[in-house]
Amino acid sequence: MEVMQIVAFGLIATVLIVVVKSQRPELGVLLSVAAGVILFLLVLDKIGSIMDVIKELTDRAGISMIYLGTILKIIGIAYIAEFGAQICRDAGEGAVATKIEFAAKIMIMVLAVPIVVAVLQLLLMLVP
Amino acid sequence: MEILRGLIQNLIIIIILAMFLEMLLPAGEMRPYVNMVMGLLIIIAVIQTVGDLVNRDFTGALPALTEREGQVQLSEIIDTGREFSSGQQQIAIAQYKNGLDQQVLALAAIHQEIPVVAAEVKINSESGDINFGQINEIIMIVEKEPARPENQPAKDFVDVEPVAVQVNSYSYTEGLERAGSETSPPRETVAGLINTMANFYNLKPEQVKCVYR
Incomplete structure (x- = not known):
């Protein structure tokens, strides 16, 4: 029943943050970051098994690991950016959150350029 | 028939992989971007699979998207x-x-x-x-x-003590x-x-x- 522990931890962290935020708003942000990191660490070892399944499927489909690595990097960038942007929004800094998301989009596009070029060339080759 | 079976198997695996990866995507503003890149990858994988079926290389000089067994193992076969x-x-x-x-x-x-x-x-x-x-x-x-060996007689003859013949000096x-x-x-x-x-x-x-x- 790990999910119960995780939910319980999340609820306790939420109550603590709400209580602390009313007195010391700056500590509330720090508590929020700490709770997020701890929740991530709790499910970290589960991510390994998911990666194994994805790698096996990729092998069976014959897709190069280079492209899978790119996809996983993009997903990781998206998650980290979402995490950071959400914390910034919670702290009332919506502008910074938008900048973080903008930077993450640029990073994703940079990583996606080889795949976009590949599709472009592929489509041009298909045209008779 | 066997080729068609392999093609369908590959497509099924690619679709399942795509669904699996889509579940991993974060909810929020980032989702459409990641979804687009994944869609491109799936398009390439499907066209590559179809290209293998008709024995045509659609990717040309692009970095290999899929690891074709024949190409990958050729150098290994030669070395072996x-x-x-x-x-x-x-x-x-x-x-x-x-x-x-x-x-x-x-x-x-x-x-x-x-x-x-x-x-x-x-x-x-x-x-x-x-x-x-x-x-x-x-x-x-x-x-x-x-x-x-010394002090051991041979079969056909008997050892004779060396005889010293003194002629002049x-x-x-x-x-x-x-x-x-x-x-x-x-x-x-x-x-x-x-x-x-x-x-x-x-x-x-x-x-x-x-x-x-």
Whole structure:
């Protein structure tokens, strides 16, 4: 029943943050970051098994690991950016959150350029 | 039918992989971007699979999206083939050398006066060399007649004490001792054997050696 522990931890962290935020708003942000990191660490070892399944499927489909690595990097960038942007929004800094998301989009596009070029060339080759 | 089966299997795996990856995507503003990149990857994978079916390379000079078994393993197959060929050549050379050793021994047995106990044939074993497999040298190991132990009579004759004949001031016992220690075969016989070997294997006489043990 790990999910119960995780939910319980999340609820306790939420109550603590709400209580602390009313007195010391700056500590509330720090508590929020700490709770997020701890929740991530709790499910970290589960991510390994998911990666194994994805790698096996990729092998069976014959897709190069280079492209899978790119996809996983993009997903990781998206998650980290979402995490950071959400914390910034919670702290009332919506502008910074938008900048973080903008930077993450640029990073994703940079990583996606080889795949976009590949599709472009592929489509041009298909045209008779 | 088998090709079609493989194509459908690949497509099913790609679709399942796409669904699995889509579940991993974060909810929020980032989702459409990641979704777009994943969609592009799936398009390439599907077209690649179809291209394999019709034996056409749609990706051209692009970095390989899919690892085709034939292309990936070609260099490995060539390397393995080279290693295998080299190993087989070494085995063949070793067997050839053993055969030649025995051949030299059998040939040397014709000259019964020379007790050849072992033979070693040196062969050029550098693969790729123009003289690969040619005989470089033949070394025959000749055993000197075993020295008769002291105080032990021979079968056919009885030892006689050395007799010292004193004529003037010269002692003949010194000459007898020298003759007794010289047990190697005569030089002419050895030279005949060397010539025989050299002629038989089309070698120069310098390439055939006799080593006394």
